[in-house]
Amino acid sequence: MKWHVLHPLWVGLGVVGLIILGGRFLVPDDFGVHGRSFTYGYHRLSSLDDWKAFPVKYQGRESCTECHEENVQLVSSSVHAPIQCENCHGPAVNHPDSVQSLTVDTSRELCLRCHAYLGYPNSNRGAMPSVEDRTHRRRRECSSCHDPHNPGEKSE
């Protein structure tokens, strides 16, 4: 066989060789099989640390209790006890270190997420105390009559 017929083959092999050589330099050292198989566990190991280092924003009620114990106790004895403080008060993030105060969401929309009347009898939504948004005190915020920390009693 004449050599020029094989020419494209050498070029092709050269390209493959360059790709393999380039991979040696460009692929991180911790790339490999770190799970149960090549199919599911072939990845960069330090990617796990990248995700672990992601900042936490919702700190949870335990974190609130450290300073606001009275308020936590107040809400804990009401029917709103299962609702996390941060659901209404916003994520704590770095509060109180860098963020001084949190913005409380007192909008009707927040309350209506659970308490808007939909009329679905056989779902848990039907068991919620609910109001018709269009007819119930349209212009007022819910918290002007109801105490969100103790919704069982109506305040003046």
Next chain:
Amino acid sequence: MSCSRRDFLKEAISTTAASVLPLSAFVLLSTEEAKAAVANSKVRYAFLIDTNKCVGCGMCVRACKIENDVPYDAPVTRNWVERYIFTKDGKIHIDSPMGGRDGFTDNEMYGEEIDPKDVTKAFFVPKGCNHCDNPPCVQVCPVGATYQTNEGVVLVDRDWCMGCAYCIMACPFGARYFHPVHKVADKCTFCYHRINKGLQPACVQSCAFGARRFANLKDPDDPVTKIITTERVAVLKDLYGTKPHAFYLGLDHDVR
């Protein structure tokens, strides 16, 4: 063109050798090695979702978006809540506006008012990544940018993902989306940064009704694991064989 038996055998052997050789470039784990890698993990996370408890407030979606820096007003979410309404005329209405981010506060669906008197049954189904045991999204990744950790969590390596979106197409649950800021595929991480600090995932923590819970399946004393192992649970799209690890209580036959 003639071909002697000798030439044929020569060609056949050399071709086979040439095609087998590149395989040696891959790392192949033996069964023992693979078992050892997984046995090291005393953790296998799973979701338990109780559709009977969900009221469709959408706080899980809001908390997830804020916690994980998912662009709040972009129509992409890592988890979402679907509303199913069955009316007396035999129709099924399904919607999930903005993934249910702002909750479900009226009876309007796609600009059409549904009279509660016509409703035979209605309920909400919280959804998200199922963290499958055989995740098809991981199998299709051409660059090894998405993988399953030893705890069963399916993650995306943002530095390595090139945004080809094969995985978004491969997921039968539509749990992945293209992140508009980082320009990579993005998905639920099981709040990997939170569960490694002993916190609950943001969606689980924000749920006031216990509709979303999470479990460590390898811990037999975990109360949620007990529910999964002793009660009647179902998974979505079982026939795909992906072995989803989001278990549902009270799942309706018509939920897809």
